[in-house]
Amino acid sequence: MTDFRSQPLSPAELAAFRARQKSRSRALAVVLLALVVLFFAITIVKIRNQSAMRAAASHPAASASPLAEGK
């Protein structure tokens, strides 16, 4: 297990600690940014799908209608 020292860290240990902390923060930032992009893309797709379904529901026989075919 990790040793949660009560002793102060040496400069080298502190530098390593900060470096790992920074790497974790950067990784988390990348993950959060990726999630923002993903959620935005999902929202766009969902809105587009719903619009298409509404359009199909409001003109149910438009494409199959003989009138539509013969126009």
Next chain:
Amino acid sequence: MTIAPAQTSFTPLDADWRDFFALTKPRVMTLVIFTGLCGLLAAPGHLDPVLAFTAILCIAVGAGGAAALNQWWEADIDAGMKRTRHRPLPAGKMERTSARDFGFALSGGAVMVMGLAIGWLAAAILALSIFYYAWIYTVWLKPRTPQNIVIGGGAGAFPPMIGWIAVTGHITLMPVLLFLIIFMWTPPHFWALALFVQTDYAKVGIPMMPVVAGERATRHQILGYAALLLPLTLVPWWLGFAGEVYGLSALALGLMFLALSAWVGLRRSSGAGDTMKPEKRLFAYSILYLFVLFAMLVVDRVVASYGA
């Protein structure tokens, strides 16, 4: 001058992002992603590429969360085995509670996103698969019964089923068959590994089949499951869910799998000097087998859609 960082929280002092990534068992995840993707691509219907990506991401993250929970629970066992003692928890790279929280966060997040973006049936089965691996297999079965890997194998069998349901939105016979194929594949795959690392399992008191029932019984069971697997993989072809490309590939791959399993199943270890080459070969081939079998399912679907 030295400065002591605040010791008020359980912030892991030494954990790097790579350690958290290692908690998700990336190598196992590769197979999970692949079989999930194959289930998704082989399913009848169409899913928007963004949603398809999201579904696969959720399957992968859910599997990663379950793996982190598994390592949180088994940190002491992992510390006692050569194969696992370098994992982040037994190596002392992070606090145990960090692994637990990470596992719950990944699992919960994956299920929520799957439910909101794809559908709640796929999300429910994803949640079931995480529960199955983290609780039924890890906590309940693994330390209690030598049949642990048989029933626990179900956890790894869910991804293609979830991928399929993400597209269709409902459960039919074909995703159940895909589930059963991986379910039946797991015992010979895992017991081949257990045969050549059995001393490690014995040391930490895990009742793996070779430890409890002995090597001979394990070898016979490997052969038995391989013999059941072959006809099972042909069922999608017989029932018309898949075409000849899949059927003939499944037959050829399965015969090879059966031959390697027979070699392992009918031989006896020659003692301490035995290099266990047939067992290692079967283990390596079993991974290739599953990759190619599922790939052929997708190829078959592509061929069928071009032919239509």
